[in-house]
Amino acid sequence: MNSVVNLTALFVHNMNQANIIPYSKQSISEADIEAVVSVLRSDFLTQGPVVPAFEQAVANYCHAWHGIAVSNGTAALHIACMSLGLGPGDWLWTSPITFVASANCGLFCGAKVDFVDIDPHTFNISALALEKKLIEAKLQGKLPKVVVPVHMCGQPCDMAAVHALSIKYGFKIIEDASHAIGAKYLGEPIGNGRYSDITVFSFHPVKIITTGEGGMAVTNSDVLAQKMKLLRSHGISSAPAEMETRPSDEIWNYQQIDLGFNYRMTEIQAALGLSQLKRLDEFVDIRKNIAMFYDQAFSLVDIKIPWQHPDTQSSFHLYPIQVTMTSSISQQSLYQTLTQAGLKVNLHYIPVYRQPYYARLGFKKGYCPNAEKYFKKSISIPIYASMNTEQQQHVVDLIQSFCHSKVVKQTVGARL
Numbered sequence: 001m002n003s004v005v006n007l008t009a010l011f012v013h014n015m016n017q018a019n020i021i022p023y024s025k026q027s028i029s030e031a032d033i034e035a036v037v038s039v040l041r042s043d044f045l046t047q048g049p050v051v052p053a054f055e056q057a058v059a060n061y062c063h064a065w066h067g068i069a070v071s072n073g074t075a076a077l078h079i080a081c082m083s084l085g086l087g088p089g090d091w092l093w094t095s096p097i098t099f100v101a102s103a104n105c106g107l108f109c110g111a112k113v114d115f116v117d118i119d120p121h122t123f124n125i126s127a128l129a130l131e132k133k134l135i136e137a138k139l140q141g142k143l144p145k146v147v148v149p150v151h152m153c154g155q156p157c158d159m160a161a162v163h164a165l166s167i168k169y170g171f172k173i174i175e176d177a178s179h180a181i182g183a184k185y186l187g188e189p190i191g192n193g194r195y196s197d198i199t200v201f202s203f204h205p206v207k208i209i210t211t212g213e214g215g216m217a218v219t220n221s222d223v224l225a226q227k228m229k230l231l232r233s234h235g236i237s238s239a240p241a242e243m244e245t246r247p248s249d250e251i252w253n254y255q256q257i258d259l260g261f262n263y264r265m266t267e268i269q270a271a272l273g274l275s276q277l278k279r280l281d282e283f284v285d286i287r288k289n290i291a292m293f294y295d296q297a298f299s300l301v302d303i304k305i306p307w308q309h310p311d312t313q314s315s316f317h318l319y320p321i322q323v324t325m326t327s328s329i330s331q332q333s334l335y336q337t338l339t340q341a342g343l344k345v346n347l348h349y350i351p352v353y354r355q356p357y358y359a360r361l362g363f364k365k366g367y368c369p370n371a372e373k374y375f376k377k378s379i380s381i382p383i384y385a386s387m388n389t390e391q392q393q394h395v396v397d398l399i400q401s402f403c404h405s406k407v408v409k410q411t412v413g414a415r416l
């Protein structure tokens with residue numbers, strides 16, 4: 001036993017030694033550790049009092065009525081779609097510039113999935129492109145049942161426009177706010193449900209706050225909340241009001257009344273989440289300051305910084321820089337240079353329909369031109385709450401010197 005423990009400790013130690021700067025990672029405090037330890041010493045590791053406390057705290061934070069905590073953000077998207085009745089014959093539309101789960105949740109339900117191109121300034125679903133596609137879909141009788149706007153990088157979508165279209169064309173809205181807990185739209189917190197039916201968060205360690213794995217759906221609808229609670233726990237209820245009448249000489253202390261899953265969050269995860277939530281605003285502030293530092297540092301080089309819409313306050317989950325089409329700086333050489341220097345930079349995202357699985361469903365390269373342009377230009381550089389100033393400066397130095405070396409080469413080349 002001891003040797004196993006020591007090996008684990010050694011492995012963790014070596015991992016920490018490596019001088020690698022990821023694009024994002026968690027920030028864990030002693031208070032977080034204490035919160036988790038106290039659950040480990042308690043009577044419940046799952047289905048105890050901490051999960052409901054975490055749900056209430058998140059709902060309060062984002063001004064929603066109900067929170068349904070689940071095992072991950074993907075599970076939250078799945079039960080959100082199911083609770084809205086998405087099924088075979090229906091369509092779910094989302095942005096191609098997102099993590100695959102925003103689209104997969106439609107396929108889980110047997111529905112068909114389609115993509116609406118992005119706005120090149122915000123990288124979010126374009127309300128104009130959405131309207132155009134809705135007009136065509138209406139003529140063909142193929143209107144979507146659910147649209148999933150994704151608050152890309154933590155910057156909220158144009159929700160007022162999407163909501164107005166939902167009333168005109170009769171679709172439901174699930175906000176994929178996996179990047180955007182702590183963000184604001186028109187001065188109000190994401191998750192308040194003013195412009196949607198359900199909002200979904202992810203608490204994966206790269207996101208704004210973490211529970212290890214974990215997610216939550218928030219809604220203002222009693223009916224949707226009740227359905228999602230049922231679906232996350234096998235479709236089983238023990239609430240007398242939900243159960244069917246059975247002979248009184250039999251013991252029916254629970255009933256399976258729907259086909260659900262085990263998508264529950266543990267008490268251990270919820271304790272971490274509850275503790276992390278206390279620092280959410282601080283995390284967002286730190287991320288914002290790093291973004292401002294980058295904005296300034298890159299204002300003098302040939303790099304495009306992410307634009308912020310004045311209606312929004314981003315949670316700055318990601319900071320994608322873009323190479324400009326005219327410069328000598330290529331996305332691939334920048335990616336290689338940064339990766340070789342130990343930065344675990346990433347690409348958020350490859351357009352979902354370009355993934356082999358989706359290509360097999362018939363989607364073609366070039367389907368969403370703005371998404372493809374973004375894919376060929378952008379690189380997400382490190383931004384996270386536990387990132388120190390030396391690390392931030394290191395990232396800036398690497399990118400600035402890369403850009404300068406390209407400029408010098410280009411000028412020399414021009415003279416020859």
Ligand SMILES: *Cc1c(COP(=O)(O)O)cnc(C)c1O
Binds near residue numbers: 073075101202
């Ligand atoms: C992370 C993420 C998800 C999935 O969340 P998990 O908790 O990893 O299942 C869904 N959508 C987007 C946009 C994400 O970034």
